[in-house]
Amino acid sequence: VALPESSALRILTEELGDGFSASANGRFLLPLGDDCAVMRPPSGHLAWTTDACVEGHHFLRPWMTPEQLAHKSFHAALSDIPAMGARPHAALCHLGLSGSIDARWLRRFARAQVGLGRNTGCPIVGGNVTSSAVLQIVTTVMGGISGAPIERGSARAGDDIWLIGDVGLARAGLLILQRNLLTPRGSRQSFDVCLKAFRTPEARLKEGPKLLGRATAMMDVSDGLRRDVAKMAKMSGTRFVLDEDCLDSLLRPELIACADVLGESALSLALDGGEDYALLATGPAKRRPSFAKKLGTVEPGTGAFIQRRGERHRLSGGFEHGR
Amino acid sequence: VALPESSALRILTEELGDGFSASANGRFLLPLGDDCAVMRPPSGHLAWTTDACVEGHHFLRPWMTPEQLAHKSFHAALSDIPAMGARPHAALCHLGLSGSIDARWLRRFARAQVGLGRNTGCPIVGGNVTSSAVLQIVTTVMGGISGAPIERGSARAGDDIWLIGDVGLARAGLLILQRNLLTPRGSRQSFDVCLKAFRTPEARLKEGPKLLGRATAMMDVSDGLRRDVAKMAKMSGTRFVLDEDCLDSLLRPELIACADVLGESALSLALDGGEDYALLATGPAKRRPSFAKKLGTVEPGTGAFIQRRGERHRLSGGFEHGR
Numbered sequence: 001v002a003l004p005e006s007s008a009l010r011i012l013t014e015e016l017g018d019g020f021s022a023s024a025n026g027r028f029l030l031p032l033g034d035d036c037a038v039m040r041p042p043s044g045h046l047a048w049t050t051d052a053c054v055e056g057h058h059f060l061r062p063w064m065t066p067e068q069l070a071h072k073s074f075h076a077a078l079s080d081i082p083a084m085g086a087r088p089h090a091a092l093c094h095l096g097l098s099g100s101i102d103a104r105w106l107r108r109f110a111r112a113q114v115g116l117g118r119n120t121g122c123p124i125v126g127g128n129v130t131s132s133a134v135l136q137i138v139t140t141v142m143g144g145i146s147g148a149p150i151e152r153g154s155a156r157a158g159d160d161i162w163l164i165g166d167v168g169l170a171r172a173g174l175l176i177l178q179r180n181l182l183t184p185r186g187s188r189q190s191f192d193v194c195l196k197a198f199r200t201p202e203a204r205l206k207e208g209p210k211l212l213g214r215a216t217a218m219m220d221v222s223d224g225l226r227r228d229v230a231k232m233a234k235m236s237g238t239r240f241v242l243d244e245d246c247l248d249s250l251l252r253p254e255l256i257a258c259a260d261v262l263g264e265s266a267l268s269l270a271l272d273g274g275e276d277y278a279l280l281a282t283g284p285a286k287r288r289p290s291f292a293k294k295l296g297t298v299e300p301g302t303g304a305f306i307q308r309r310g311e312r313h314r315l316s317g318g319f320e321h322g323r
Numbered sequence: 324v325a326l327p328e329s330s331a332l333r334i335l336t337e338e339l340g341d342g343f344s345a346s347a348n349g350r351f352l353l354p355l356g357d358d359c360a361v362m363r364p365p366s367g368h369l370a371w372t373t374d375a376c377v378e379g380h381h382f383l384r385p386w387m388t389p390e391q392l393a394h395k396s397f398h399a400a401l402s403d404i405p406a407m408g409a410r411p412h413a414a415l416c417h418l419g420l421s422g423s424i425d426a427r428w429l430r431r432f433a434r435a436q437v438g439l440g441r442n443t444g445c446p447i448v449g450g451n452v453t454s455s456a457v458l459q460i461v462t463t464v465m466g467g468i469s470g471a472p473i474e475r476g477s478a479r480a481g482d483d484i485w486l487i488g489d490v491g492l493a494r495a496g497l498l499i500l501q502r503n504l505l506t507p508r509g510s511r512q513s514f515d516v517c518l519k520a521f522r523t524p525e526a527r528l529k530e531g532p533k534l535l536g537r538a539t540a541m542m543d544v545s546d547g548l549r550r551d552v553a554k555m556a557k558m559s560g561t562r563f564v565l566d567e568d569c570l571d572s573l574l575r576p577e578l579i580a581c582a583d584v585l586g587e588s589a590l591s592l593a594l595d596g597g598e599d600y601a602l603l604a605t606g607p608a609k610r611r612p613s614f615a616k617k618l619g620t621v622e623p624g625t626g627a628f629i630q631r632r633g634e635r636h637r638l639s640g641g642f643e644h645g646r
Contacts, residue, residue: 029368030474033558035406035542036370038472045352047359050415050463052453083358092373094417094461130375133456138417140373140463149361151353219358235356 002099008106008129012095015110016124028090028125037125039090042144047086051077055098055135058275063177066105068199069137070112075203076222077139078120079277082208083220085150086143088122093139096132120205147212153235155217155282157300161240162215162292163250164207165278166197167225168270172258173198179262190257201277207291208279214289215281226271226315228280230304236282239301242315244308246295247271271306271315325422331429331452335418338433339447351413351448360448362413365467370409374400378421378458381598386500389428391522392460393435398526399545400462401443402600405531406543408473409466411445416462419455443528470535476558478540478605480623484563485538485615486573487530488601489520490548491593495581496521502585513580524600530614531602537612538604549594549638551603553627559605562624565638567631569618570594594629594638 017032029038053073055061064072074091081088093113097106117123122141172194181191204220211218217236221228225242233240244267251266259266282298296306304315340355352361376396378384387395397414404411416436420429440446445464478484496517504514527543534541540559544551548565556563567590574589582589605621619629627638 029472034472034475035403036372036409036466036472038407038468039369039371041364041369046362046364046465048362048413048415048465049359049449050417050451050461052417052419052451052461054419054453054455056456057453080358084361086359090371092371092463094373094375096375096377096459126372128373128375128461130377130380132377132459133379136419136455136459138373138375138451138461140415142369142371142465143359145361149352149357149359152357 002131003097003101003103003106005129005131007103008095008097011103011106012110012127012129015107016114018114032126037090037092039125042087042089042142044144044146045149047081047084047143047145047149049077049080050138050140051080053137061100061135064199066108067112070109070116071200073137073139074113074116075201075277076275077141078122078205079203079220079222081141081143082204083218083279084145085147085209085212085218086145087209088120088141088143088205090125091117091122091139091141093124093127093137095127095129096134096136097129098132098135101135150211150215150218152217152219152232155232155236155238155298157238157298159216159282159298160285160288160294161242161296161298162281162283162288163278163295164204164281164292165276166252167221167276167278168255168266168273169194169197169252170201170275171269171273172255172262175262175264176258190254193252193254194258198275201275203277204279210289211281214287215283218279218281221276221278221280222274224272224274225276225280230315232280233302233304236298237302239299240296240304241299241312242296242306244306250293250295325454326420326424326426326429328452328454330426331418331420334426334429335433335450335452338430339437341437355449360413360415362448365410365412365465367467367469368472370404370407370466370468370472372400372403373461373463374403376460383500384423384458387522389431390435393432394439394523396460396462397436397439398524398600399598400464401445401528402526402543402545404464404466405527406541406602407468408470408532408535408541409468410532411443411464411466411528413448414440414445414462414464416447416450416460418450418452419457419459420452421455421458424458473534473538473541475540475542475555478555478559478561478621480561480621481607482539482605482621483608483611483617484565484619484621485604485606485611486601486618487527487604487615488599489575490544490599490601491578491589491596492517492520492575493524493598494592494596495578495585498585498587499581513577516575516577517581521598524598526600527602533612534604537610538606541602541604544599544601544603545597547595547597548599548603553638555603556625556627559621560625562622563619563627564622564635565619565629567629573616573618
């Protein structure tokens with residue numbers, strides 16, 4: 001039996017309302033439940049983004065607890081904010097609830113969202129509920145930028161390419177779930193690291209704003225390194241050349257262990273990953289902060305390549321969510 | 324064959340990008356297609372809302388052209404903005420595309436959105452696409468308020484109750500579509516007015532901000548007058564008493580003609596309507612602008628009532644979208 005919309009709305013208003021009051025800090029003028037959320041704007045320019053997490057497309061229900069799904073949908077949406085050098089300020093959440101969602105599930109989900117809002121300084125200040133054939137979460141996030149936004153298309157020839165965070169782990173986690181590898185032959189700990197990367201990714205909220213004045217260009221890696229490097233090269237009108245040795249040296253041992261069990265190449269998982277929510281940036285070598293790892297070089301020209309011992313291969317193809 | 328996400332994204336970026344550049348007026352710092360939209364904030368406080376339009380729940384595909392669906396989803400989302408006394412500034416659109424959506428449909432939809440953004444001063448500055456079992460449009464709108472927001476819960480005993488816009492027409496339009504009355508026995512013109520109210524409602528963008536300093540409380544009527552009056556009474560801690568003669572005198576002749584053909588009571592359609600996107604407000608009689616029509620009175624006490632010749636009936640029950 002489907003939860004009526006009115007009951008769902010009441011549960012969400014109760015649960016989110018509590019968290020909202022606790023974290024509002026005078027930024028928000030009205031309690032939850034009016035036509036709009038009303039707030040003081042963050043300082044600087046507004047950065048604004050929306051992202052969806054759809055059952056059957058991004059996840060299957062048995063793979064995720066309500067808390068994990070709240071985490072994944074929230075951080076996946078937030079990730080675009082630090083990718084501009086911005087800090088998150090507030091979020092709205094639209095829920096499309098399928099018939100299999102009950103009051104207990106929804107309460108756990110909303111409580112998890114309150115915790116996520118508190119931990120990131122970005123409370124959920126409103127939203128919307130409808131019934132839906134499949135469970136859907138559409139999260140809209142607003143942030144503030146103190147300075148010029150770091151665009152995708154402003155990399156310069158001579159810049160280094162930097163990676164902040166891990167790639168490939170979430171893809172390995174997805175494969176573990178898709179292949180239903182409940183009793184892994186490999187290291188349990190490696191599996192846990194990959195599953196965690198898929199279920200509860202962390203947006204790079206601290207690192208993003210620290211790259212203001214350092215990075216010349218930036219984006220978050222959500223469609224796989226291969227595709228996103230090609231996008232950034234194209235938008236910048238430059239050539240991106242990844243160094244395979246650099247990338248190899250950045251692969252986590254847990255990825256290598258899982259790739260072995262899965263019968264996949266760790267490098268392929270890293271390149272075609274998807275849902276990594278790492279940051280891909282460019283900048284002058286001398287401006288690289290220690291948390292950013294060198295991945296390659298920007299050259300004059302066009303296209304995206306990976307090179308090893310002087311031999312270059314074009315990066316092409318990529319990852320489609322959940323396929 | 325489903326339109327690939329990458330093709331859908333390309334079409335949307337092309338179509339919306341053109342409209343966006345034309346209407347940006349220096350408010351927006353980046354072209355479409357970066358991690359976030361980045362903009363100068365509107366003056367005053369931010370008003371922020373999200374709304375969904377879901378196939379099978381709010382509409383069926385054969386009922387709506389792409390242009391009509393773009394209009395309905397956009398204005399339904401915008402409607403919350405004037406309901407606070409705010410003006411719309413920019414919008415984000417998430418699209419969940421079902422397999423039946425082709426490139427031609429999507430291009431018509433996006434072009435219509437560009438026109439809607441231009442006409443309202445509220446361009447679509449970004450968004451997201453996923454595939455979806457049913458077509459879904461989730462629109463997030465940001466506005467600015469020059470002054471204190473007009474809340475739902477601040478009606479005062481002694482205020483008059485005002486209605487801005489029509490109620491019941493959209494419900495009559497929905498019934499015409501649900502009952503497949505393609506060859507109406509009644510007046511074709513009446514049917515057209517009701518179908519237009521359902522398919523292409525108009526958010527009260529001009530009237531809302533004009534009520535700043537006049538209305539004590541306000542909300543938009545999206546769930547039917549009966550329910551929304553009860554909500555406002557509850558949130559205000561006052562009693563709302565509608566005058567049935569006042570409401571009768573506000574019913575459009577087209578509603579009365581359609582109700583007759585449909586075998587429904589025009590008054591019931593007006594009370595239980597839904598998706599009207601009229602504004603319901605309260606304020607002192609002497610502050611009522613001419614575009615707001617008196618509908619009743621706010622009294623001390625609790626609950627929502629309708630009275631005729633001194634006899635009062637409690638308003639209860641209501642409308643669920645598409646049922």
